[in-house]
Amino acid sequence: MLSFLGILFDGLAYxxxxxxxxVGLSVTLGLMGFINLAHGVFAxxxxxxxxxxxxxxxxGFFTSLPLVFVAIALASVVLERGLYRPLYRSTALDQVLxxxxxxxxxxxxxxxxxxxxxxxxxxxxxxxxxxxxAGVGLSRYHLFLIATGAALTLALxxxxxxxxxxxxxxxSVDRQRTAEAMGIDVGRVFQLTFAIGSGxxxxxxxxxxxxxxxxxxxxxxxxxYFLLVVVVGGPGSVTGTLLAGLLLGVADxxxxxxxxxxxxxxxxxxxxxxxxxxxRGLLGRRASI
Amino acid sequence: MSERANRRLDVPPHVAAxxxxxxxxxAEIAFWMFCCAAYFVFPKSLLFASQIxxxxxxxxxxxxxxxxxxxxxxxxxxxxxxxxxxxxxxCTHGLQEPLTGLAVASVVAAAAGYLTSFLVLRGGxxxxxxxxxxxxxLLHEIANRATEITGGxxxxxxxxxxxxxxVYRFDLQGRxxxxxxxxxxxxxxxxxxxxxxxxxxxxxxxxRENPRRATVLGVPIRTRLTNIYTFAALxxxxxxxxxxxxxxxxxxxVLDLQRSAYLLIILIIGGxxxxxxxxxxxxAFLFAQDQLSNLNxxxxxxxxxxxxxxxxxxxxxxxxxxxxxxxxxxxxWWARRLGR
Numbered sequence: 001m002l003s004f005l006g007i008l009f010d011g012l013a014y015x016x017x018x019x020x021x022x023v024g025l026s027v028t029l030g031l032m033g034f035i036n037l038a039h040g041v042f043a044x045x046x047x048x049x050x051x052x053x054x055x056x057x058x059x060g061f062f063t064s065l066p067l068v069f070v071a072i073a074l075a076s077v078v079l080e081r082g083l084y085r086p087l088y089r090s091t092a093l094d095q096v097l098x099x100x101x102x103x104x105x106x107x108x109x110x111x112x113x114x115x116x117x118x119x120x121x122x123x124x125x126x127x128x129x130x131x132x133x134a135g136v137g138l139s140r141y142h143l144f145l146i147a148t149g150a151a152l153t154l155a156l157x158x159x160x161x162x163x164x165x166x167x168x169x170x171x172s173v174d175r176q177r178t179a180e181a182m183g184i185d186v187g188r189v190f191q192l193t194f195a196i197g198s199g200x201x202x203x204x205x206x207x208x209x210x211x212x213x214x215x216x217x218x219x220x221x222x223x224x225y226f227l228l229v230v231v232v233g234g235p236g237s238v239t240g241t242l243l244a245g246l247l248l249g250v251a252d253x254x255x256x257x258x259x260x261x262x263x264x265x266x267x268x269x270x271x272x273x274x275x276x277x278x279x280r281g282l283l284g285r286r287a288s289i
Numbered sequence: 290m291s292e293r294a295n296r297r298l299d300v301p302p303h304v305a306a307x308x309x310x311x312x313x314x315x316a317e318i319a320f321w322m323f324c325c326a327a328y329f330v331f332p333k334s335l336l337f338a339s340q341i342x343x344x345x346x347x348x349x350x351x352x353x354x355x356x357x358x359x360x361x362x363x364x365x366x367x368x369x370x371x372x373x374x375x376x377x378x379x380c381t382h383g384l385q386e387p388l389t390g391l392a393v394a395s396v397v398a399a400a401a402g403y404l405t406s407f408l409v410l411r412g413g414x415x416x417x418x419x420x421x422x423x424x425x426x427l428l429h430e431i432a433n434r435a436t437e438i439t440g441g442x443x444x445x446x447x448x449x450x451x452x453x454x455x456v457y458r459f460d461l462q463g464r465x466x467x468x469x470x471x472x473x474x475x476x477x478x479x480x481x482x483x484x485x486x487x488x489x490x491x492x493x494x495x496x497r498e499n500p501r502r503a504t505v506l507g508v509p510i511r512t513r514l515t516n517i518y519t520f521a522a523l524x525x526x527x528x529x530x531x532x533x534x535x536x537x538x539x540x541x542x543v544l545d546l547q548r549s550a551y552l553l554i555i556l557i558i559g560g561x562x563x564x565x566x567x568x569x570x571x572x573a574f575l576f577a578q579d580q581l582s583n584l585n586x587x588x589x590x591x592x593x594x595x596x597x598x599x600x601x602x603x604x605x606x607x608x609x610x611x612x613x614x615x616x617x618x619x620x621x622w623w624a625r626r627l628g629r
Contacts, residue, residue, distance in 0.1 A: 029415070035414070035415055035418070083598070083602075086602070087601075091361075091414075092361050092413075092414030092415065092418070093355070093361050093414075094601050096361065096363070096418065096553075097553065097554070097557055097597050097600070097601045098597065098598055098601040098602070100550055100553075100554075100594075100597060101593075101594040101595065101596070101597030101598040101601070102594065102598065103594070104590045104591065104593050104594030104597065105590075105591050105594035105595060105598070106594075107590055107594075108588065108589075108590040108591030108594065109591065112588075112591075220546075224422065224426065227419060227422075228419070231415065231416070231419050235415075261434065262434075264426065264430050265427065265430045265431070265434070268423050268426045268427045268430060269423075269427060271419065271423045272408065272420055272423045272424065272427070275412065275416055275419055275420050275423070276408055276411060276420070
């Protein structure tokens with residue numbers, strides 16, 4: 001029982017990471033219907049940037065994280081303006097091809113710059129080791145992850161539900177044309193949302209170096225997971241993405257622990273069943289995907 | 290000549306246009322003549338040439354559902370892999386005649402295509418992408434785990450093909466293999482071409498162009514999409530079986546996500562909805578891969594990505610589109626010269 005609680009806890013930490021990385025993809029997909037298979041590239045870039053800042057520039061872990069967020073958000077704006085914007089109105093096929101192209105270039109670029117191996121990160125001492133809570137040994141780092149995830153979720157939900165900008169985002173997701181008619185600059189809203197979402201993905205990638213691992217094939221390896229979280233949660237829904245991320249994280253960790261011989265089978269089968277049963281996602285805002 | 294004959298018989302222009310679609314153009318004949326000539330001209334690289342034809346056939350099957358019917362998929366390798374494994378397993382279990390193996394493998398892939406078509410045809414583009422991807426990943430996982438049957442990561446070994454029609458045996462240089470692949474590919478291509486030039490093919494195109502209007506015109510959309518998907522799966526299975534039979538080995542990479550993605554790229558580079566785009570794309574892609582990945586595997590991925598970005602942004606239509614554009618430009622230039 002106690003060990004089960006521990007595994008559940010690890011699953012929640014893993015799910016929090018999946019949520020942090022995927023939430024940007026979910027909102028941008030809900031907003032523009034743009035299928036961005038290259039979303040994992042931002043997460044990978046965040047991870048490498050963290051490694052670089054800590055090893056080369058000698059910055060601390062906690063100082064590096066906000067820097068990673070800002071840098072990835074800024075870089076994503078450049079990419080959005082340069083490459084993605086002309087394709088918002090084109091077909092799903094074009095979007096898939098272009099973003100796969102970006103993934104391939106990122107994989108090649110990362111292995112050219114950093115080599116094919118896994119990257120290590122030394123955590124600050126505060127986050128190392130375990131704390132014992134009611135007899136269950138919990139990793140401090142995982143606690144930190146869950147706390148960060150909870151704080152960011154609260155901030156996101158508050159921002160979406162209570163601020164003017166959040167209202168603009170919700171209006172644009174619900175009905176783009178009406179939102180435009182009400183004087184909302186959907187393109188600008190999208191750009192900012194894209195930047196925040198990519199920044200969060202970068203942050204998630206940086207936080208996940210110790211949990212998910214970091215190598216040049218990261219964007220391809222986790223592509224299915226990110227898409228799955230978004231599609232199951234329902235594009236455009238923050239709470240749906242959170243629910244899907246946590247569910248998937250726990251299911252994956254528990255499955256790998258108790259029935260390792262089944263492998264990814266359960267996840268893929270669940271994905272097909274969920275997609276067929278809930279074409280809108282669990283808590284989706286958009287009519288169809 | 291035939292144009293004049295049509296005018297004399299008072300054939301309406303739309304019928305004349307349909308007839309022109311059916312006619313084999315000189316370029317097409319030249320293409321297949323070249324494939325036959327390759328047997329004599331490049332006797333040393335027939336194995337590579339077989340690879341190109343098989344990949345081209347596989348791309349043709351994707352062209353049917355993507356270029357003609359407009360269904361986006363990221364898991365077409367599922368059917369290729371099924372065909373490959375079916376052909377291999379048949380052979381290791383005693384049925385070694387290649388043509389029978391090819392037929393059975395194609396039917397297995399077609400059955401899988403029919404069953405999954407109901408899942409795939411639900412929902413929008415993103416749901417289709419995810420479901421096709423999921424099915425391919427599922428099959429990959431099965432092949433990976435069921436090591437007693439499939440050999441897992443090591444691949445299916447011990448395939449010894451029997452003699453073709455009980456008479457001709459496959460040789461190490463791939464001479465018979467190439468002829469076998471060429472005949473099967475051409476046969477399937479011939480059938481696909483006739484199908485796509487027929488009213489049936491036109492109705493499939495109509496669905497891609499404007500589903501609502503196609504419904505109004507009385508095209509049964511679901512049935513059409515289901516059977517074109519099944520047919521594409523059959524051809525993909527045949528391509529997979531051909532690969533198994535000519536290489537006498539099945540690696541688990543036949544089911545890889547990478548293979549589905551590369552196939553999409555091949556078709557896009559070649560040009561969609563043209564029948565020949567897949568073959569030209571396969572030739573260009575495999576040739577470039579052979580040359581560039583020998584230099585450095587990672588650079589190859591970079592150039593591939595860059596090529597994709599450029600093709601989607603600037604070169605719509607791929608090689609076939611470029612050739613058509615060049616031909617149009619040349620004709621216009623010639624007409625201007627004559628006019629002057």
